[in-house]
Amino acid sequence: MKLQEYTESKYNFEECMKCTICTAYCPVLQVNPLYPGPKQAGPDGERLRLKDPFFFNYALKYCLNCKRCEVACPSGVKVADLIQSARIRYDHSKPKLRDRILASTDFMGSLARPFAPMVNGVTKMGVTKAVLDGTMKIDKNRTFPKYSGRSFEAWLKRQAPAQAAFPEQVAYYHGCYVNYNYPQLGKDLVKVLNALGVGVQLLDKEKCCGIAMITNGMSQQATRHARHNVAVIGAAAAKGLKVVTTSSTCTLTLRDEYPGLLGVENQVVRDSLLMATRFIYEKLEKGAQLRFRPDFHKRIAYHTPCHLEKLGWGIFSEKLLRMIPGVEFTMLDSNCCGIAGTYGFKKENYAASQAIGAPLFEQIRNVNPDVVACDCETCKWQIEMSTQYPVANPISILAEALE
Amino acid sequence: MKFNTVIIGGGLCGLTCGIALQKAGRSTAIISTGQNALHFFSGSFESLTEAPARMADLFGEAGIRLHYREGVRLMPLGTFRPAALSLEDISFFPKPKIGEKALIVSFKRYHDFFAAFLADGLEKQGVACRIEWLDLPELEQLEKSPSEMRSVQIARTMDRIWEKVVGEIRALVQDEDIIILPQVFGLKDTSVPIRIRESLPAQVVFVGTLPPSVPGIRTQMLLKRRYELLGGTYLTGDEATDAHVHEGRVHSIVTKNLDNHFLEADNFVLASGGFFSKGLKSNPFHIFEPVFGLDVEQAENRSDWYHPQFMHDQPYMAYGVKTDAALHALREGAPMQNLYAAGSVLGATRPEFGSGAGLAVRSALAVVDQILKTEAE
Numbered sequence: 001m002k003l004q005e006y007t008e009s010k011y012n013f014e015e016c017m018k019c020t021i022c023t024a025y026c027p028v029l030q031v032n033p034l035y036p037g038p039k040q041a042g043p044d045g046e047r048l049r050l051k052d053p054f055f056f057n058y059a060l061k062y063c064l065n066c067k068r069c070e071v072a073c074p075s076g077v078k079v080a081d082l083i084q085s086a087r088i089r090y091d092h093s094k095p096k097l098r099d100r101i102l103a104s105t106d107f108m109g110s111l112a113r114p115f116a117p118m119v120n121g122v123t124k125m126g127v128t129k130a131v132l133d134g135t136m137k138i139d140k141n142r143t144f145p146k147y148s149g150r151s152f153e154a155w156l157k158r159q160a161p162a163q164a165a166f167p168e169q170v171a172y173y174h175g176c177y178v179n180y181n182y183p184q185l186g187k188d189l190v191k192v193l194n195a196l197g198v199g200v201q202l203l204d205k206e207k208c209c210g211i212a213m214i215t216n217g218m219s220q221q222a223t224r225h226a227r228h229n230v231a232v233i234g235a236a237a238a239k240g241l242k243v244v245t246t247s248s249t250c251t252l253t254l255r256d257e258y259p260g261l262l263g264v265e266n267q268v269v270r271d272s273l274l275m276a277t278r279f280i281y282e283k284l285e286k287g288a289q290l291r292f293r294p295d296f297h298k299r300i301a302y303h304t305p306c307h308l309e310k311l312g313w314g315i316f317s318e319k320l321l322r323m324i325p326g327v328e329f330t331m332l333d334s335n336c337c338g339i340a341g342t343y344g345f346k347k348e349n350y351a352a353s354q355a356i357g358a359p360l361f362e363q364i365r366n367v368n369p370d371v372v373a374c375d376c377e378t379c380k381w382q383i384e385m386s387t388q389y390p391v392a393n394p395i396s397i398l399a400e401a402l403e
Numbered sequence: 404m405k406f407n408t409v410i411i412g413g414g415l416c417g418l419t420c421g422i423a424l425q426k427a428g429r430s431t432a433i434i435s436t437g438q439n440a441l442h443f444f445s446g447s448f449e450s451l452t453e454a455p456a457r458m459a460d461l462f463g464e465a466g467i468r469l470h471y472r473e474g475v476r477l478m479p480l481g482t483f484r485p486a487a488l489s490l491e492d493i494s495f496f497p498k499p500k501i502g503e504k505a506l507i508v509s510f511k512r513y514h515d516f517f518a519a520f521l522a523d524g525l526e527k528q529g530v531a532c533r534i535e536w537l538d539l540p541e542l543e544q545l546e547k548s549p550s551e552m553r554s555v556q557i558a559r560t561m562d563r564i565w566e567k568v569v570g571e572i573r574a575l576v577q578d579e580d581i582i583i584l585p586q587v588f589g590l591k592d593t594s595v596p597i598r599i600r601e602s603l604p605a606q607v608v609f610v611g612t613l614p615p616s617v618p619g620i621r622t623q624m625l626l627k628r629r630y631e632l633l634g635g636t637y638l639t640g641d642e643a644t645d646a647h648v649h650e651g652r653v654h655s656i657v658t659k660n661l662d663n664h665f666l667e668a669d670n671f672v673l674a675s676g677g678f679f680s681k682g683l684k685s686n687p688f689h690i691f692e693p694v695f696g697l698d699v700e701q702a703e704n705r706s707d708w709y710h711p712q713f714m715h716d717q718p719y720m721a722y723g724v725k726t727d728a729a730l731h732a733l734r735e736g737a738p739m740q741n742l743y744a745a746g747s748v749l750g751a752t753r754p755e756f757g758s759g760a761g762l763a764v765r766s767a768l769a770v771v772d773q774i775l776k777t778e779a780e
Contacts, residue, residue, distance in 0.1 A: 017679075021438045024555040024615045033547035040548065071640030074437035074680055282664065285404070312641045312660025315404070331631050333624075334639065 011078040011085065016043035022069035022079050027336040028062055031355040035062035038069035041086075042079035049086060056090035062349075063087075064340035064356075065215055066306035067252075081260050088219045088261060095217040098136040102342040103216040106208040109147065109180030116147040139350035143385045145181045145377075152183035156202055159190070166199030171236040171243045173229075173273065175250040176208050177377040185246055188399035189276055193244075195402055196280065196288050203232045203243070209253040212342045214261055226264040229254060237272035244276040246395055248308035248375045249341065251275055255311070275308075277316040277375065277394055284323070291403040297326040300397065301369035303360065303383065305376035306336050317375055317394040324401045330367050335360040339382035354386065361387045373397055405667040406430045406636070408774060409656055411643045411694060412674030412682065414439030416746030416763035418626040420672055422461055423771040425633035432636040432666060434643050434658055439680060440747065440759060444619030445611055446586070447476065450761030451488040458764055465629035466593055467622055475499055477583075479611045480517060481524015487761075492586060492596050492618045494608045499528045502581035502606065508572050509585055511538045513552055515613035516585040535575050537568065554612045555620065558590040565595055569602045580605050585612045590621055643675075643694045652740045653695070670741050670774050673697075673724065673732060674767065677747035677759075683723065690722055695742065698725040698733040700750060723750020729773050730766065743770040 008014075022038040023029055029037045036045070041060050048055035060083055069079035101108060112119045122128050123144040133140035152174055156163070163169075170193065178186040190200045207229055210222035233243050233254070245251045254273055258264040284290065300321055304314040322329050338357030343349050364372055364387050372383055372391045380391040392400075408424055410417045413435025421431045454462070454469050462469055472495040475483040483499045505525055507518045522532035541560050545552050561568065565588060572582065586609045589595035600607045631637055638658070645657040647665065655665035673694065675682030684693050690701045690708070701722045702708055708719040724732050724744045731738035745766035747759050 019442070020553060020615055021442050023551060023553060024442070024620060025438070029548075029551060029556065030559055033544040033551075036548050037551050040551075072438045074439065076437070076642075076681075278664070309639055312638060312658070315636055315638060315661075318636070319404070333628065 011046075011082045012076050013043040013046045013078075013082055015075040016073075016077045017075055018044075019074065021072050021074060025068045025072040027066060027068065027338065027356040028064055028352065031352045032062055034059055036060075038063075038079045038083065042069065042082040043077055046082050046086065049090065053090050056086060058091065060087050061091070062352075064306075064336065064343055066336050066340055067310040068306060068336065071310055078260070084214065084261050087217070088214070091217060093217065098138060098346070099216040099342070100218065101136075102138070102345055103212040103218055104208075105176040105212055106180070109176050112147045113149070113151055113180055116149040120146045133347060137347040138345055139347045141350060142345055143381065145177070145381055147180055148183050150183065152179045152186040153202060155183055156186065156190070156200065160201075163190070163194075163199040163201065166194065166197055168198045169201055169241055170198055170279065171201045171203050171233075171241045172276075173203060173206055173233070173243055173245045173250065173254070175206075175245070175247045175377075177247060182377070185393050185396055188393070188396040189244070189246055191399045192280065192290070192395060192402065193276070195290055196283055198283075201236075201241070203236055206232055209250040210262075211249055211253040211257065214253070214257060216342060219262060223262045223264060226258045226262050226266075230258065230264060230266050230269055233273060234268040237268050241272070242279060243269075243273045244279050245273065246276050246375070246393055247377060248275065248305045248311060248313075249378070251313075252307040252311055275311075275313050275316065275375070277320055278313055280398070281316040281320055284320075290398070292325055292401050293403050294325070296324065296401045298371060298397070298401075299328040299330075299369045300371055300373050301330045301332050301364055301367045302394075303332045303337065303364075303372055303374040303379060303391075304334060305374060305379050306340075308375050309334060314375075317373070320398060321373055321394055324398065326401070330369065332360065332363055332367070332372075335363075337379045337382045337386075339378045341378050344378075344382060353382075357382060357386055364389055371397065404432070404664065406432045407668060408670040408672060409434065409666050409668040410672040410674055411656070412436075412439070412672075412676055412680070412746065412748075413627070413637060413639070414674065414676060414680070414746070414763065415441050415444075415622075415626070415760055416674040416676075416767045417672070418623075418630055419458075419461065419764050419767035420674060420745065420771055421630050421635045421637075422465070422626065422633060423457070423768060424774065425630065425635045426461070427771070427775060429774075430634070432638060432668075433630070434638045434641050434656070434666070436642040436675075436681070437640065439623070440676060441619040441623040442615045444616045444622060444760060446493045446616070446618045447487045447489040448761040448764060449487050449758040451765070452486070454488055455765075455768065457768060462626075465625045467625050471495070473497075477501065477521075477525075477608055477610055479521070481521040481527075490618050490622065492589070492609045494606070500530060501525070501528070501608070502530055502579075504531045504533070504579040505581040505583055506576055506579040506605070507532055507534045507583040508575065509534070509536055510542060510557065511536045512542075512546055513557065513585070515552075515554060516610075521583060521610065530581070533577075533579070537571055539564075539568070539571075553615070554585070554587050554617050555590065555615050558587045558617045561588050562591050562595065565599060566602075569599055573603060576604055581608060582606070583608045583610055585610060586617050587612065588617070590617050591624075593621065593625070646671075646695050648695065648734075648739070651734075651737060653742050656694075669778075670743070672770055673742060673744045673748055674746045674763075675748050677723070677750070678719075680747070682746075682748040683750075685719075690719070692724050692748065695732065695734060695739070697739075697744070698736065699723065700725055721750050724748050730770050743773060745770045
């Protein structure tokens with residue numbers, strides 16, 4: 001008897017029983033009265049939009065896509081997917097130049113990288129920020145991510161023969177951030193995996209996962225990236241390789257947003273892609289060993305990024321960090337930091353972005369850790385800018401603690 | 404990943420169970436599929452009058468103070484119920500005539516609190532009532548999305564401005580001996596309701612609103628924080644989808660997010676809730692428990708599951724997972740050796756009376772006792 005299965009819709013919106021729990025967990029609703037809230041923007045609005053697209057509300061652009069409504073929903077409604085897919089289906093306005101620039105992280109990275117010292121100097125300047133604020137509506141209070149002079153891909157290519165010598169191999173989907181902004185995280189991953197006897201390879205030319213394109217009205221470009229990435233990850237999987245990642249948002253996008261929002265089938269990704277923290281934890285569970293420095297001591301406060309909470313894999317980061325001798329671990333309350341990728345860079349969102357993060361920043365100041373651990377690069381920018389505490393990926397902390 | 408006990412369900416029952424086991428030095432994980440019935444909590448543990456000593460400790464250490472005094476409680480529609488063990492937000496009275504005169508204060512354009520019903524009920528008891536509506540500029544923001552003028556959104560504002568609001572209420576009081584307010588205070592700061600009581604010249608009574616329940620969400624946050632502080636692993640937004648069972652023992656659980664990374668444990672607790680939480684499901688032919696396929700009490704014919712009169716006792720509300728006396732869940736008539744059922748999945752509650760909370764806590768503590776006793780043997 002499959003009657004109920006046959007009546008389920010893609011995002012399960014008819015399961016909504018109007019309990020309003022999602023509205024209690026939406027970070028935007030707490031700070032931006034122009035946003036109609038996840039219940040109204042999601043299942044309630046969908047009912048109207050199905051009657052007539054006229055009912056599409058442009059205020060849906062205020063959704064952070066943090067997925068906290070979905071995590072909170074007791075009825076399994078894909079509230080955030082409903083909202084993002086409505087934006088894809090009904091918002092046909094052309095994205096602004098600013099949004100196109102913010103969304104094109106790998107294109108901008110490849111442009112900026114050769115001139116990194118100059119670009120970093122210029123984007124730090126008050127006058128540049130004022131001009132960007134005035135002309136592009138990129139908020140002047142933001143600190144821009146720095147670009148690295150040499151890309152991670154170039155670095156790893158030079159290591160290829162040494163990496164190939166390890167008995168076990170994985171491929172690494174590093175993402176734009178590791179490649180252009182912070183290759184050190186990639187190098188830290190290589191260090192930890194090498195210590196476990198695992199060599200690291202690049203994929204055959206990965207592209208940006210495309211999440212910023214999805215949220216900035218460029219779903220066609222995102223779909224092209226999705227098809228490409230599914231193909232190269234599939235090629236690695238065909239060689240028997242697992243594909244590891246260090247960014248929670250890239251991971252969620254590759255696993256869940258491709259089929260959910262872009263309609264790109266990706267079973268091969270779901271079967272072979274996993275966060276490096278999970279890969280390492282599972283190796284240790286099977287008996288592999290890491291040797292830690294005896295003098296390592298750190299007070300670590302761990303922030304679970306929204307997308308990692310949605311994936312449900314924060315547990316691996318937590319368990320790995322707790323495993324390091326000399327770590328004093330504090331789990332921070334589940335709160336959104338407010339940046340949500342490109343969202344917080346936009347002038348119209350800056351105030352809301354900082355207000356959303358305020359409870360998290362306050363808790364970090366109270367805990368006063370040596371370092372905040374977090375698996376998301378944009379959370380890192382936001383927390384470092386807003387609290388002055390250093391933020392490190394759990395992989396980097398593991399690398400630092402190794403003997 | 405391996406734990407001493409894996410608990411399916413992150414509501415009142417699962418958290419009570421998890422906190423008690425962590426306190427006893429056991430490693431636990433809680434799998435929580437979306438938020439839970441605490442978001443509709445009235446603030447009272449309906450079937451309990453006094454807290455078992457252990458419960459008072461567990462809740463007190465989490466920052467949740469409970470109290471009880473014989474008498475009655477004022478309900479949101481102006482009716483009365485016998486007192487029950489409650490959060491400190493709830494007031495008790497010796498009898499329904501709770502005073503001579505009551506001032507009921509709510510907020511303009513807030514529709515989830517029924518001042519007129521309250522007044523009507525109280526006047527039947529001989530209490531004279533006056534209703535006042537505060538018009539606060541701080542709430543204008545919320546009104547831009549009229550659907551969001553809800554308890555939790557108001558409570559967030561009140562956490563910031565309650566002192567100012569108390570000042571405005573004080574100015575409204577004439578000769579009333581009772582002041583009735585909606586339960587929209589103290590979402591994050593538990594001391595706010597108590598401080599409001601101390602700051603006003605008459606007895607302050609907080610009365611429930613439509614959901615979400617502000618004291619309920621506060622209770623959920625405090626219990627979860629306490630659980631994590633004790634080292635418990637709370638898997639938010641995950642779902643137990645399958646179980647590996649061998650000769651009457653559960654070996655591990657499969658979850659939606661961890662797929663092929665199974666959660667192993669010595670003991671398992673099913674605290675997955677009733678129909679609303681999908682701890683119990685139905686199709687046109689059966690009522691079933693979706694994770695383990697446990698035996699569920701039910702009438703054979705679907706037409707006997709319900710009574711055609713909506714307000715009548717509904718038989719299906721009493722249906723739940725069958726257990727033995729030690730709360731081991733039954734499958735095909737035989738008790739599972741290391742799987743216990745607790746809370747609303749047991750059925751036997753009356754949601755219209757809110758009796759789920761009392762059952763959740765009592766059965767959680769009973770299961771913890773069983774687990775520790777079995778280990779000791």
